Amino acid sequence: MSGVAAIRYLLANSAALIAVVPASKIMAGTIPLNTELPAIGVQEISVTDRNTVDMASTSVMHTSRVQVSVLSKTYTTQKSILELVRKACPNTNGTLNGVVVDSILPDSAGPDIFDADAVIYSQSRDFIVKYTVDRI
Numbered sequence: 001m002s003g004v005a006a007i008r009y010l011l012a013n014s015a016a017l018i019a020v021v022p023a024s025k026i027m028a029g030t031i032p033l034n035t036e037l038p039a040i041g042v043q044e045i046s047v048t049d050r051n052t053v054d055m056a057s058t059s060v061m062h063t064s065r066v067q068v069s070v071l072s073k074t075y076t077t078q079k080s081i082l083e084l085v086r087k088a089c090p091n092t093n094g095t096l097n098g099v100v101v102d103s104i105l106p107d108s109a110g111p112d113i114f115d116a117d118a119v120i121y122s123q124s125r126d127f128i129v130k131y132t133v134d135r136i
Contacts (some may be wrong), residue, residue: 006101009096011085017085038077041069050063058134066126068125074121075114102132107127
């Protein structure tokens with residue numbers, strides 16, 4: 001399991017968000033071409049393991065940067081969905097969709113992007129997710 005699974009779970013279970021973007025359009029990974037908008041993609045940007053001196057523990061803490069990208073047909077919709085994303089991922093911990101989460105904290109938002117040919121507005125917001133997994 002991963003930080004992506006935890007973030008996607010929070011997004012797909014936010015009543016306010018899925019009223020605007022159906023849970024089926026909140027996707028782990030990239031958004032496929034020709035997907036009807038609005039849509040949201042959730043991707044892992046980076047992950048680091050917390051190393052310990054003995055390296056013999058049965059589990060390890062990962063720190064993952066998870067990026068949530070919003071694609072829409074209007075700038076206003078892009079901004080309102082991004083705000084719903086922020087609200088759907090509060091500073092939290094606990095077990096989310098089978099992921100043992102130590103913390104989820106908001107990080108930076110990316111730039112506004114506009115594809116004039118496709119008429120797609122997009123922006124992303126990052127979250128830092130610390131979670132524990134069993135060693136293999």
